[in-house]
Amino acid sequence: MCKNLEQLIVGHCAPTLAGLKIANLFCYPYRDVLSLNNDLVKLKKLLRVKGLNFKLIKRCSKKCQIYIYREQMLLKTLQQKDVARFLKKYNYPQSLDKALSHLANRFTSCNEFPHELGVFLGYPLADVKGFIKHGGKNFVCSGCWKAYSNKDKAEKLFTKYKKCKQVYIKCYKNGTPISRLTVAA
Template structure:
């Protein structure tokens, strides 16, 4: 797994403006993936970021890049807590929540839609997605919006601008460590 994938798919998290990002990448060997993620974590953990495989299936790995402190803040939201409790999470322990998410991803056929709470999606939009079965949304960007459309569009623009700037800096030779904001 290349650092290029991290920059391409996770710039807002690297920049500290988003709790987490997900992306899928080829995975020919779990052993190699573990080594690559260990090397990445050595670079990023001092900056407040963790990189984990959430699921490895059919030659692909689903990678979660996140800021544990930001996740703790996100999961402390009362609306997020209520939703997480409904699906068997213990919201007061973000680490346990990530472990439970991994279990749900590996055990369930349907994708656990509460995953949006781990990616800085507003709780009202995650709940709206679940209740409306992905229909009747106000707009679509990084996620389907059911709540504050104006705020969501502003976030989408921020994430897009960040990704473009990070991509440019990466192409100009900035290292992943230099691109990652400590937090």
Template sequence: MPIEEKVVYYAAPTLAGCKVANLINLTKTICCQEDLDECRRRLCGAGIDLKILRENASSCLLYIYRRSALEELLHTKQSRQFLSSYGYQDFTIPGALDQLADHFKNPALFPHEVGLFLGYPFNDVVGYITHQGKNAKLIGYWKVYDNEEAAKETFCLYNHCRKELCARFHQGEALADLSALG
């Protein structure tokens, strides 16, 4: 599956403007710098960017995000207080993402604060950390600890985005046009 097809499939909610960001784990055969640069070029007009958060010999972890939504999220008092407790000091997009990438470098500790960067509900991010991933009320795109009904609606929305954007992509619509929908 080429990189653009993976981006459409795994980041459809972000492309559609329904979500702050998505993570995609790509094999090195797909994650070449030339293809990433081309993907970035096609998405930049829609306010979408990407950053490799972790890379090893066989794969890379790609973060695809809407710049305006991430900037808004990073500027809330709640987000700043939460991220400060994990050592974040720079709340600009480049600074925060560099710190997140640094946190991914420790293979022994997964940076669960990434849930905030993905736009998951704050109470669910905190709930996941507090309960160490156990005792969730619902599991879907994330583990839900607070508002099940809202999460179910969001999961349906994300599924709809994926179905709709994948269908359009397979009909020949360009990645840049799909991301302009958001």
């Protein structure tokens, strides 16, 4: 796997690699389709061993959106009754694979950004609903996302994720391979 992709994963997905967060989404600029496919094959092999997976959410010329997730954590979240009810409004199927395919389709077919993505990233449902209701305004605090419900809890998570990212970047720069930075599910 190319070093650039590894650096992006460590920089954007450290909390997910560490098992602190359900998922992360990041943009990956690639040289050509062949190198992208080779990188994705290697990425799948690396992640599957640890109980993680990824989905190519959107691909344009020379860049793509990669969603890296902890399968069991995501499944557990999507099966929560309030989350399932919320996602049903956007026609999400109950199957994990089909739900992720629907999310990818919404990225390419919607006229507006699919803000329900927040649920897939592990953001509190109240915050996702608050963002949609208030159009991104009137939040109580912001960091990794805009929080509308529990300010203290959100700020603690923002701090935890930031610290995790700093530690992971430092470890990676000091030679720790991404395979060792990824905590098994």
